[in-house]
Amino acid sequence: MSDIRDAINLISVFIVPVILVAFPLVGLYKRVPVYETFVEGAKEGFQVAVRIIPYLVAILFAIAMFRASGAMDFLARALAPLLSLIGVPPEVLPMAIIRPLTGSGSAGIVVDMIKQYGEDSILVKMAAVMFGSTETTFYVIAVYFGAVNIRKTRHAVPVGLLADGAAMLAAVWTVRLLFG
């Protein structure tokens, strides 16, 4: 098992350096004017970043308002009895709600929970697995669709939320099974 983990870690260390070196090297071999081509491609970086701005502003300000208004806490309290029926402790609910919305916010929740329950507690383990196995769905949607000016996202949001929900439930149950 630890061999596999070592291998994975090794690969992750090498990916970026290999790309950085291999692309220009192969380019040279294929007689591509590498420097000029690089600059040509890199020019796009600025436009892409600027194109994303309106989409990110739209998503992030709405989420920030929602958090500041106290609606998030209310939602967590209101949903608690419902979710405890399917084995989700109310303490990890804020994590489940915030995770698709903001990465830094959900990281803050892990920190809070470690302070409150101790890093050995099963609640922190649940939150950590939830954090590690899901993504900030709304941020990803804003950035990727924003980059190509897509405004009608069709089923992208429900798909992302379904996947998050399934992974969150699985995280809670798996941790309970392994450490409960």
Next chain:
Amino acid sequence: MLNYIWAGLIVSSFLFALGYDANDLARDTFRNGQALPVALAFPQGYDTARQVPVEIRIDPSRYATFYGSHAEPAAGPAASYSGYLVRSREGVQLRFGADARLPEPLATIAKASSSRDKELQGRLVEFAPPEASPTPDSAAAPTPRVSTAGVVFEPVRFVRLNAIAAAALDFAKTAAEIALGLIGVLSLFLGLLKIGEQAGIIYALVKLVRPVLRPLFPEIPPDHPALGLIALNITANWFGLGNAATPFGIKAMEELQKLNRSTDTASNAMVMLLAINTAGVQLVPPVLLLALLGLQINRLVLPIIGTGVLGLVVAISAAKLLGRLPVYRASDPNR
């Protein structure tokens, strides 16, 4: 869907903020205009200078009765706070030090305060100043003189409404900063990708991953570079290289947009790419968890990978199945 969620977030924020604030007003949570009893000690003696350092003592039981149920029973006031008195034409002002760790609701009052440095400040009433202390060179160590007073804080209203407005402005700025912060990394990888395109690396990659990715993206022509970019994006994501994954994903989206007949509506292939990206498979545990949990993370690696893969399976199935619903089939731009 995004329209409703977005509007829902904004409208519900406003309603909740309004509700909480109305509740605060009705219950007078902050005791606006009333005087909180405090005891003031003057460690350096009391004089009539403009600014006098003072030690503020709040009796926990009187604090609890004053604020009623709004005071947190667990976190009462500390034994004493350092602060200072400021004399002005309007009277004597009591200011708490900026670093004071205040209990609720004082912390909220301090945050809502209009003072520049967010010091908690209030007007002193019923303040009987102690007699001017003896000169410092007197033989006996000066015992701090204590006098009682009441302190009336600035009235606090509509805390949440102010908070949501501040949060919206703040995060609008953050969003722009995040996007602009991406410029460097985006440029770097978009430049490399251009070389990769011209040198045929992307094309070689397409041939490699075609058997796996083709079934997920049936709309993409077999030799299209999008498949290679998607493969790069997925690899970077799974190995925890978010910085590299984003430029690859964006480039892949641009290629998919070239195949899309609509300028503003997502194609099925785009939704599938998003599905794979929003399901967070992480073979390498996030650096942040490693930093927070230390070696404990070792026991969580397998559960994290397992639930991530399950999320991915759900995401792919949902993208395929929801795409067949009449609503989404009707909105498919490439139908």
